[in-house]
Amino acid sequence: MEAAVRDRIYEFLLESGLRRTAQRDAIIEAAFSHTDHYTAEELLVRSRGIEPSVSRATVYRTLPLLVESGLLKELDLGKDQMLYDPNYIEHPRHSHLICIDCNRIVEFEDRNIDTLENCITKRLGFSPATKQTRIEASCDELKRSGACAHRVAQDL
């Protein structure tokens, strides 16, 4: 986990009057030491790898705090579990494309969509708070060659 990220998180805890505990430290460490998305359950497993006493309840109680701090993004990609995305710190405006062939999630960032959505919102008489663009799509490469190389997101 980067020092800058750690600083921002503990600053947030301090400001909010939240206490520092071994369990929270472990969850925070687990939450921001990868760049991939994870479920609450996966975060529990990772956290327990650092501090075995972490319980499921504490993970579920800590996640909303991190989301509220703006450091972690809760993603609802249409599955039955929420996903958590630690990459919003560095790319606060990215969107998601979900491959319907292999479930891969591709993150992309597009200034034009962002601007366009702001305009539309304003035109309707609102001020944007949260915007989410979710594109489900099929892989062209798979269609062509029959195999789907896990290409990396091209726009981040």
Place this chain on the structure above:
Amino acid sequence: MEAAVRDRIYEFLLESGLRRTAQRDAIIEAAFSHTDHYTAEELLVRSRGIEPSVSRATVYRTLPLLVESGLLKELDLGKDQMLYDPNYIEHPRHSHLICIDCNRIVEFEDRNIDTLENCITKRLGFSPATKQTRIEASCDELKRSGACAHRVAQDL
């Protein structure tokens, strides 16, 4: 419910080899006789108003059929229940803005967003299947006047 919609639905049932039952008729009638969004539970109540024998299980078993037919759109707007939107027949590309002040859902349609999302998807090497844009926003009128007149969507 419009005759054209009814025709398309029963054509779909026929093509799929699905049987026509009193319960399905009632659910279909209830599903397409309003333009507002509804939950499975609300649809159950409406369906029972037409045919009292409709059970919750049958509603939950019928909804995926209607969604699969393309006549009904399943919306995941971040609540704990799915919402169903019968307006996709007439406006297949509309998006949703959710007012964080009053929970009102405003439907809007924007050709530019549509085009832009198609381009991005192609550029990433995919072909778009489902696209969902969800904007959560606060009401400017509420901020100004302290009251939030339920303005009608301006773009449909």
Place this chain on the structure above:
DNA sequence: TTAAATGCAAATTATTTGCAGAAGC
């Protein structure tokens, strides 16, 4: 007649919560 559809009730499953004990400040 026979395969599909239904109602009921129980199962499933992610998430939340009450509570008593533990721990930070």
Place this chain on the structure above:
DNA sequence: GCTTCTGCAAATAATTTGCATTTAA
């Protein structure tokens, strides 16, 4: 010391499912 935090286990709630019965074709 006082309040917050925690683990545990039970509660919650939308949706799904097994099964015996009914019904459309």
